[in-house]
Amino acid sequence: MRRWRGESAPRFPRSTANGMIAPRQQSGNEYGIGRIAPYVSSIMRTKGESGERRWYPVRTTGFTLIELLVVVSILILLLAMLFPSLSAARESARRVVCAANLKNWGIASVAYRNDYNDFIPTEGTFQNDGVNKPGTWYNELPVYLDLPAYKDMPGANEEIEALPAMHVWICPSKNLTRAFKSQTGKNQFHYGWNLVLDGIGEAPEGSDDAPGFPDQGEAPLRANRFAKHPTTVLMFDIAPNSMAGTPRYVANKHWRDLLGRRLGKFHGDYANFLYLDGGVAHFRAADIVTDNDFQNGEIIWHRSGLYWGYVPSAD
Numbered sequence: 001m002r003r004w005r006g007e008s009a010p011r012f013p014r015s016t017a018n019g020m021i022a023p024r025q026q027s028g029n030e031y032g033i034g035r036i037a038p039y040v041s042s043i044m045r046t047k048g049e050s051g052e053r054r055w056y057p058v059r060t061t062g063f064t065l066i067e068l069l070v071v072v073s074i075l076i077l078l079l080a081m082l083f084p085s086l087s088a089a090r091e092s093a094r095r096v097v098c099a100a101n102l103k104n105w106g107i108a109s110v111a112y113r114n115d116y117n118d119f120i121p122t123e124g125t126f127q128n129d130g131v132n133k134p135g136t137w138y139n140e141l142p143v144y145l146d147l148p149a150y151k152d153m154p155g156a157n158e159e160i161e162a163l164p165a166m167h168v169w170i171c172p173s174k175n176l177t178r179a180f181k182s183q184t185g186k187n188q189f190h191y192g193w194n195l196v197l198d199g200i201g202e203a204p205e206g207s208d209d210a211p212g213f214p215d216q217g218e219a220p221l222r223a224n225r226f227a228k229h230p231t232t233v234l235m236f237d238i239a240p241n242s243m244a245g246t247p248r249y250v251a252n253k254h255w256r257d258l259l260g261r262r263l264g265k266f267h268g269d270y271a272n273f274l275y276l277d278g279g280v281a282h283f284r285a286a287d288i289v290t291d292n293d294f295q296n297g298e299i300i301w302h303r304s305g306l307y308w309g310y311v312p313s314a315d
Helices: 065-115
Strands: 041-046 053-057 191-194 234-239 273-277 280-283
Touching: 053 065, 065 191, 065 234, 065 280
Parallel strands: none
Antiparallel strands: 041 053, 191 234, 234 273, 273 280
16 A cells, blocks of 8 residues: 655645646756656655755565565465375275275175075176176176176277266276276276186186186185185276286286386285175285286285185195
C-alpha cells in the first residue's frame, strides 16, 4: 500500500473528455516539482531542514527474482523427496488389493472343496477345448464369487474384453505393465494356478526342474494330499498371461520373457501367494530362484513358507 507523509498525497493525472491524460498543475519550486508525470508510481513528500517541501521516491517491498528462484528450488527439492514416498505408498496399496483378490480366490477354493468332497479344480493346461474345459479353476471358482465362468466372459479365447482395474481377476500392479493382457489379446490371467501340484513334464522323466515327477494328467487332486504342508502354494501372481505356471512364472521385477525382455515392475521384488488353506503371503525373488534369475537359476524347493508340491528325490 502506498503511504504518504506530509500535508497531503499528490494529485495524479486525470482523464479529459477526449480520453487524453491531462496532469494537474501544481506550483513549481526550485526542485523542479511542478507537474506530476503520469508514470510516477511511488513518491513521498516531506519537509527539508529549511522548511521546503521535497519529493523523493519510496521503495516498495516485494520479492526479488533471486528470492523467488530460491523458494521455487526449495519446493522442487521437497517434492522430489516426497514423490518416492508417495509412489511406494501407492504400490503398497496395490499389493494389498492384489492380496485381497487372492484371498477371495482362496475363499472360493475352500467352498469348492466343501462341495466336491475335498477335491480341488484342475489347472486347465490340457486345452483341447480352449478355455471351455469344465473342471478348471477359472471356470469353476468364479461361480462362488458371483462371477461368470471365464469361458463366458466377453471375448474369452478370441479378443478378451479388458476388465476394470478393481476386479478380482486383475492385479492392479500387473495392470500397469505390458503384460496386462496376452500378446494375442485372447486372455487376461493375472493369477495362475500352481502347475507343480500334480507334476510337471512328461512321464516318466518329468522335467529338468522336477525330475521323476511327471504330470499326472487331468485327474483332480484331493486337498488332503497336502495336509502335512499347510503352506502349499495354490495360486500366485503370474507374469505371463497363463492360467497356471511353475515357480519360474512368478511375477517379479526380475522376471524376463524368453527374449530377455522386462515387461514391467509388477510388485517390485515381491509377489503374492495363496495357500491351499486360504492364507496369503508374499515373497521375494531370492525366496523362489537362485540369483534372482527366473530363467536359468535353480528353483528353491525348500523355502520355508513355500511348498510347491515337489520334494527332490535326493531329500
